[in-house]
Amino acid sequence: MSADPFENVKATILSAHESTTPGEKVNFYNSWAKDYDQHVAVLDYRAPTLAADSVLPHFSGSRKSAAVLDVACGTGLVAKQMKKRGFELFVGVDGSDAMLNEAKESGLYQDLKQCLLGEEPFPALWAGSFDVVMIVGALSVGQVPVAVVRDLCEAAKPGGLICMTTRSNSDNLRYKTALERELQQMEKEGLWSCVEITEGSGCQSTHQASAMTSTLI
Numbered sequence: 001m002s003a004d005p006f007e008n009v010k011a012t013i014l015s016a017h018e019s020t021t022p023g024e025k026v027n028f029y030n031s032w033a034k035d036y037d038q039h040v041a042v043l044d045y046r047a048p049t050l051a052a053d054s055v056l057p058h059f060s061g062s063r064k065s066a067a068v069l070d071v072a073c074g075t076g077l078v079a080k081q082m083k084k085r086g087f088e089l090f091v092g093v094d095g096s097d098a099m100l101n102e103a104k105e106s107g108l109y110q111d112l113k114q115c116l117l118g119e120e121p122f123p124a125l126w127a128g129s130f131d132v133v134m135i136v137g138a139l140s141v142g143q144v145p146v147a148v149v150r151d152l153c154e155a156a157k158p159g160g161l162i163c164m165t166t167r168s169n170s171d172n173l174r175y176k177t178a179l180e181r182e183l184q185q186m187e188k189e190g191l192w193s194c195v196e197i198t199e200g201s202g203c204q205s206t207h208q209a210s211a212m213t214s215t216l217i
Helices: 005-016 022-042 047-058 076-085 097-106 150-155 170-188
Strands: 067-071 089-094 111-114 131-134 154-169 194-199 202-209
Touching: 005 047, 022 076, 022 097, 047 131, 047 154, 047 194, 067 150, 076 089, 076 097, 076 131, 089 097, 097 111, 131 150, 150 154, 150 170, 154 170, 154 194, 170 194
Parallel strands: 067 089, 067 131, 089 111, 131 154
Antiparallel strands: 154 202, 194 202
16 A cells, blocks of 8 residues: 555545445445545545535525535535535435444434435435535446436425536546536426536536426526
8 A cells, every 4th residue: 555645545535436336335435434534634625615615606595594405425524514604404315324424423414314326216205395405526437327416406495506516537527428418408308507517626516496396496
């Protein structure tokens, strides 16, 4: 193993993409949960901060009373950033029990659910329930399927915001193209509209649910 902590963490993350079955993926994240926050800090992982910042210009309601769904919540890094910006009500969902245990320890979430994204549907009672839906770090090759974005749409209130991040590096370009195609198709269907796309070291996309539907924009 390299003596360089940065390279060691990169190797750990790359190994996640080698876990091909859902069960292997869950086992990987279960084994990583205790060290996750420390490892991503080594990488100066800024996606949760950038995503939280991208929501603020488009959210005009009460942050204190807004219901936020944190999808693929992991240990709670996104909720921590949203909390700093005045949001207080969080529901988290993740496929890893160990990650959810870490999220529970944060004390930020009113509810936490285990759900294997792309393999299991969201609870039906979540439909049209959330003012803000966030998914940060999971929309990439080897993680969750593109089709999950329709579940995000269904969970948002009419007029709600959905914030997604993906990666722009070369190994994720095919996935990113498929994701963009699906988002555009959903916009054509009147499910939501795009309010902002931010390109940087990654890509943040914020969509608004359609007030004309019972799902999104």
